Amino acid sequence: MTQKSDPKFEALLRLGDNALILGHRVSEWCGHAPVLEEDIALANTALDLLGQTSLWLEYAGEVEGKGRSADDIAFLRDAWDFRNVLLVELPNGDFGQTIMRQYLFDVFNRLNLEAMKTSTDTRIAEIAEKAAKEAAYHVERSEGTVIGLGDGTEESHRRIQDALNILWPYAQELFITDEVDEEMAKAGVIPDPKSLQDAWNAEVRGALAEATLEVPEAHFGHRGSGKDGRMHTEHLGHILTQMQWLQRAYPGQEW
Amino acid sequence: MSKEWPLWEIFIRGQHGLSHRHVGSLHAPDAETAIKNARDVYTRRNEGVSIWVVEAAHITATAPGDKGPIFEPSESKIYRHPTFYDIPDEVGHM
């Protein structure tokens, strides 16, 4: 971290930015999905994630205490200030890559939110209560689709296996623990990501086996993480270029 | 052209509804996905608490010509309807 900021603020940005960037990516599918029913389902997922974004970033703004709204935080920060993991900013790729990314994130998100329901911070507990229900449904949906595609045709199997090979290392970043996580865990606010890893592994590996997929050996070799902003892919800048365009071109307007 | 996903008929019981009501149809590869699709397509506005799905091909319906013989007999059993009975106002609500 370049400057020392409130760990709770940092932790809330991580939650909000993951939801924002993934919601943005999923929303790119609207009007382009493989089948109408899936188009509608993906939009629901994106809507849930954007709803969660508002709640996390609004609270982040309050914790920060500088009068920034959720919109200010979403639309007026540059890439180095974003705290999302690299997994969620990767391009959609084919539908297989999108749904695999979704599944790997969904299970983490649900476990994380479930644990946060008993957070010592009541506001976080309240948000988690609502968001955990949404995440549980996301898992149900993305898991079923991953299994269906893995155990479908030869082509669908090959494509979803390719997606897993690309994404598996990135998913490991979700479990990196740093001092922000440690402090939040010690205070009983947000669980240590490491504490979720066994449950995540058991669940995800089970589903991937049912999908007849092979889990690759690869691990996350990067030394910096999106969680503290020391690392991102080049894709994030392009996401922000689109997302923030109007706010940047016409600053300070009501929309 | 590849094979199309089968069509499913969707029945939903709403918050205050007593029975499931046909709300429409959709396509899905299997029953489990049909349920999930129904949730996403037909309950976007909090419409339901319970969902039934039936593959459209499995629905047996009355033939249009049956309309007379099947439904008309009950039309004459007007005594099944509460308004058949005149209850004096003095008796109060019944």
Next chain:
Amino acid sequence: MYAQMVKSTGKGVKSLEEMEPEERHFQEKVDADIRIEPRDWMPEGYKKTLIRQIGQHAHSEIVGQLPEGNWITRAPTLERKMILLAKVQDEAGHGLYLYCAAETLGISRDEMTEMLLSGKMKYSSIFNYPTLTWADIGAVGWLVDGAAIMNQVPLQRTSYGPYSRAMIRICKEESFHQRQGYDIMMKMAKGSEAQKRMAQDALNRFWYPSLMMFGPSDANSVHSEQSMAWKIKINTNDELRQKFVDQTVPQAEYLGLTIPDETLKWNEEKGGYDFAEPDWDEFFDVLKGAGPVNNDRLEARRKAWDDGAWVREGLLAHAEKKRASKVAAE
């Protein structure tokens, strides 16, 4: 409208006396506002016209996702992003309901999709216009949805049961669509100079294409006459266009925007506005595929369909495997 220039049988409307008993029974039910259901007897022409009309309407909803979807990733606030995404998602839902209504007439959704992608079936001309600025998203909601609602509200009473039920559901869900568009326009029209300019520019570009949505005058069209006798068309194109103009002019005035029509004038005698007709040559060009973004629209739909084939096939193959193993276990 979303279904423009739908051809019916092309013959004149028969009188009851000229009809065979079956058709006469059918027409009497239509006249008495009794809904026609999928398994009821119906004239071939009625069925064919309905497939064309409902199919075109469904295609319009699906292609109509694209111009607005174009701005989801660029919406200026989180709330606007969610509203827009929810609205475009509704359009996918409406397309789905309408395809299902058409499917009750014995055509599959895949067949209709192939016909859209091969250019055999059309969608509304309006979606071949681009959304260039954020104000266009306001204008589309306000004008395009406003025009669509004009047509859809009466269609709730259409004679074909599944179509009527789909329209009832669609109208209920659409009630927020036009409002969110107007809400964007209000913000823009009361905003900075740049925002005002954007709003006026959007109105300038979308006014005539919106008037075209109702289709050319059909006062003397045999197709319309037949469709109206079948109650799959409730008002003439001119009636709806007039109603739309009368409703929209005061809304534009409230925004402080100018409708790009110098001839626009209140006509006391007819109790409505006199207004200029759109350029119908442009309309026919756009309908034939020569609009600014026709290629982009169809290309996007083709890509979604082709790229999605392996997903649809994969999930179906999995479902079949499961079914087979379940049967084997029993």
